[in-house]
Amino acid sequence: MAKRVLVTGGAGFIGSALVAKLNERGDEVHVLDDLSFGRRELADVPDARFHRMDIRDRSAVRGALCTMHPELVLHLAAVHFIPYCNAHPAEAADINIMGTINVLDACEAAGSVKEVFVASTAAVYPISDEAVGEAHEPGPMDIYGVTKLATEKVAAEFQRRTGTPVVVGRFFNAFGPNETNPHLIPEIQRQVLAGQRTLQLGNLDPKRDFIHTADMARAVLALLDAGLPGFEVFNIGRGIEYSVRDVVQAFERQLGEPLHIEVDPARVRKVERMHLLADVSKLKAATGWAPEWSIDEGVATLLREPARP
Numbered sequence: 047m048a049k050r051v052l053v054t055g056g057a058g059f060i061g062s063a064l065v066a067k068l069n070e071r072g073d074e075v076h077v078l079d080d081l082s083f084g085r086r087e088l089a090d091v092p093d094a095r096f097h098r099m100d101i102r103d104r105s106a107v108r109g110a111l112c113t114m115h116p117e118l119v120l121h122l123a124a125v126h127f128i129p130y131c132n133a134h135p136a137e138a139a140d141i142n143i144m145g146t147i148n149v150l151d152a153c154e155a156a157g158s159v160k161e162v163f164v165a166s167t168a169a170v171y172p173i174s175d176e177a178v179g180e181a182h183e184p185g186p187m188d189i190y191g192v193t194k195l196a197t198e199k200v201a202a203e204f205q206r207r208t209g210t211p212v213v214v215g216r217f218f219n220a221f222g223p224n225e226t227n228p229h230l231i232p233e234i235q236r237q238v239l240a241g242q243r244t245l246q247l248g249n250l251d252p253k254r255d256f257i258h259t260a261d262m263a264r265a266v267l268a269l270l271d272a273g274l275p276g277f278e279v280f281n282i283g284r285g286i287e288y289s290v291r292d293v294v295q296a297f298e299r300q301l302g303e304p305l306h307i308e309v310d311p312a313r314v315r316k317v318e319r320m321h322l323l324a325d326v327s328k329l330k331a332a333t334g335w336a337p338e339w340s341i342d343e344g345v346a347t348l349l350r351e352p353a354r355p
């Protein structure tokens with residue numbers, strides 16, 4: 047049956063992919079976003095269901111949810127580009143932690159919310175050369191990971207206090223259309239679409255678990271449909287890791303042309319983890335979910351997107 051669903055951060059990269067999947071199944075989707083990083087046109091909802099609002103504005107968020115009465119709340123609004131968070135730690139903490147407290151407080155006040163999804167991140171894990179499972183001891187390496195671990199704890203406390211089921215999804219590295227932050231794949235996409243065949247990149251050897259946003263969105267909805275009671279944490283990754291060179295090779299295969307790489311010292315991160323790989327067995331066991339998008343299929347669609355500045 048169609049549900050009234052609120053997606054915070056629904057004008058962003060992953061949030062807009064979730065809105066698209068919720069629309070496909072006929073839910074009544076609302077989006078709450080301040081458009082600080084997202085774009086209005088990415089959130090495919092009518093104006094009456096778009097709530098331009100800062101999650102730090104506690105009374106506005108409470109008022110919006112108490113009027114809307116959503117059954118399901120998917121909380122993705124956050125600042126997450128790591129260099130931005132490092133440069134603005136107080137703002138990152140304010141949005142990611144206090145903002146989450148405000149959204150959860152509003153869920154409680156609305157009295158209609160049956161289930162909550164909270165977006166977390168692989169950045170809560172410490173460095174590991176092995177695939178990390180949910181039971182792995184957290185150990186964030188930067189302020190962003192610290193704020194997201196705090197977000198998880200706030201969500202767990204909300205669940206204990208209110209009894210409302212909460213699913214936390216630890217997203218690994220998303221890729222797909224409509225990226226809003228200058229991560230590796232959109233940067234390669236931008237350079238290639240601008241006609242460059244010699245790419246300027248930073249560290250080449252770190253490996254990441256890249257998962258397409260459409261697969262992420264399917265995983266989130268599968269978890270919510272599973273009707274899990276209590277508080278549960280799930281990794282949401284593809285379970286395969288790719289180095290920067292592997293990603294460049296995927297672009298080469300789709301372009302049918304060789305690409306050369308020049309290491310730009312300004313882009314080389316001083317502190318870098320070499321591996322970040324999800325163990326997704328818990329997600330698969332709970333939902334039967336399996337990824338559908340390969341890196342090559344995702345890259346092929348990115349090459350058809352218009353070049354962004």
Ligand SMILES: NC(=O)c1ccc[n+]([C@@H]2O[C@H](COP(=O)([O-])OP(=O)(O)OC[C@H]3O[C@@H](n4cnc5c(N)ncnc54)[C@H](O)[C@@H]3O)[C@@H](O)[C@H]2O)c1
Pocket residue numbers: 054055056057058059060061078079080081082083084085099100101102121122123124125126141145165166167168216217218219220221225226227
């Ligand atoms: N992209 C990734 O690879 C990745 C990986 C791990 C976790 N995540 C998490 O997934 C979620 C979505 O990330 P994304 O990649 O779509 O990022 P994004 O920046 O595209 O989306 C975040 C959205 O939140 C909105 N927002 C930011 N601050 C806000 C505020 N104060 N009030 C209201 N709205 C605000 C932005 O405008 C944006 O639309 C975030 O919680 C992020 O931490 C993303």
